[in-house]
Amino acid sequence: MRVIAAMSGGVDSAVAAARAVDAGHDVTGVHLALSRNPRSYRSGARGCCSIEDAGDARRAADQLGIPFYVWDMGEEFADNVVDDFIAEYTAGRTPNPCLRCNEKIKFAAVLDRALALGFDAVATGHYAQLESAPDGTIEMHRAIDMGKDQSYVLGVLTQEQLAHSLFPLGDTTKDVVRAEAARRGIQVATKPDSHDICFIPDGDNAGWLGEKLGPKPGTIVDEDGTVLREHDGAYAFTIGQRRGLRLGIPADDGKPRFVLDIEPVSGTVTVGSRESLAVDALECIKPLWCGTPPAGSLDCTVQLRAHGDEHRATVHVDPSTGSGQAAVRVELHDPASGIAPGQACVIYDGTRVVGSATISRTARVAVG
Numbered sequence: 001m002r003v004i005a006a007m008s009g010g011v012d013s014a015v016a017a018a019r020a021v022d023a024g025h026d027v028t029g030v031h032l033a034l035s036r037n038p039r040s041y042r043s044g045a046r047g048c049c050s051i052e053d054a055g056d057a058r059r060a061a062d063q064l065g066i067p068f069y070v071w072d073m074g075e076e077f078a079d080n081v082v083d084d085f086i087a088e089y090t091a092g093r094t095p096n097p098c099l100r101c102n103e104k105i106k107f108a109a110v111l112d113r114a115l116a117l118g119f120d121a122v123a124t125g126h127y128a129q130l131e132s133a134p135d136g137t138i139e140m141h142r143a144i145d146m147g148k149d150q151s152y153v154l155g156v157l158t159q160e161q162l163a164h165s166l167f168p169l170g171d172t173t174k175d176v177v178r179a180e181a182a183r184r185g186i187q188v189a190t191k192p193d194s195h196d197i198c199f200i201p202d203g204d205n206a207g208w209l210g211e212k213l214g215p216k217p218g219t220i221v222d223e224d225g226t227v228l229r230e231h232d233g234a235y236a237f238t239i240g241q242r243r244g245l246r247l248g249i250p251a252d253d254g255k256p257r258f259v260l261d262i263e264p265v266s267g268t269v270t271v272g273s274r275e276s277l278a279v280d281a282l283e284c285i286k287p288l289w290c291g292t293p294p295a296g297s298l299d300c301t302v303q304l305r306a307h308g309d310e311h312r313a314t315v316h317v318d319p320s321t322g323s324g325q326a327a328v329r330v331e332l333h334d335p336a337s338g339i340a341p342g343q344a345c346v347i348y349d350g351t352r353v354v355g356s357a358t359i360s361r362t363a364r365v366a367v368g
């Protein structure tokens, strides 16, 4: 097959490209220039797409003896990932930009360009496994290294996209990948892993959003509406957040308080007890299925954030719902905490990804 290897300049994608070459594919390396404000990883925090990253990717491609190009996808990334991230926070929701990047950039814009240029597939260093099912469809499964498993952020991929994807690292642990990179003489063998949000290299999401959006004053209130303090922007808060609330006055019961709700229009952030955070029912919109869409009810597990726990659940799918309405309802068998609208609910049957949907509403566990 003619394969585009998406090479970030990191160790995973270098080894993934090497394995694609070993498997006998005709491989071309491509580094994506995504961020408009690239930051050198030598400055400490590892961001994305700096000149050094592109140079590391090029060197790895040279070592493998494969052609190498840089594709500028900065505009697509800004429009589909960065702007969406800002819009979602503005609306009081909690987006996952990696998932969005996979959906709109790596397995959409990049794959489309690859196919248009006559390539058959895109290989990445994501940790997930692909298997052919007896009916000829491609199934995506969790990676064997559960510490690195990235099937959650790939849960948005459709059958068509999976049919043109290769994940050469899914059956390997990160330790083995680093050892293999060292054995192959790949220079980036010890390069640190990237931060979750590549365009916010120092991890200060609130500071970054504050710069983009400016002050949007509002109040923090407790569950009975008492104002506890003012704040400069509700976008600095996420449901389930405990740290950095700077409430000053302790709760009546002396226990920690958590963000329970964010009202985007008034900017009111409600805080309360850990118990009040628990939810056991979710409504989700915009489902994307890896294979044939399920209908009716499904006993399964769901994952509600990257690297989050698996929760046993019964999922009800209504294929007839119009866009914007809850197409997927999820009953969690045990309550979960810190679940925010905007997050993806990825549905698993064992290790197999069934699909994903975006959480639009959560319902609190009835107390007493």
Ligand SMILES: Nc1ncnc2c1ncn2[C@@H]1O[C@H](COP(=O)(O)OP(=O)(O)OP(=O)(O)O)[C@@H](O)[C@H]1O
Binding pocket: 005, 006, 007, 008, 009, 010, 011, 012, 013, 014, 016, 030, 031, 032, 033, 034, 048, 049, 106, 123, 124, 125, 126, 193, 194, 198
């Ligand atoms: N700027 C980029 N250019 C090309 N491919 C990229 C880029 N960023 C990410 N990728 C692809 O997406 C995969 C997953 O990206 P992620 O940000 O999770 O990196 P990672 O797990 O740290 O991998 P790596 O060690 O290769 O950077 C990478 O392995 C690579 O194939």
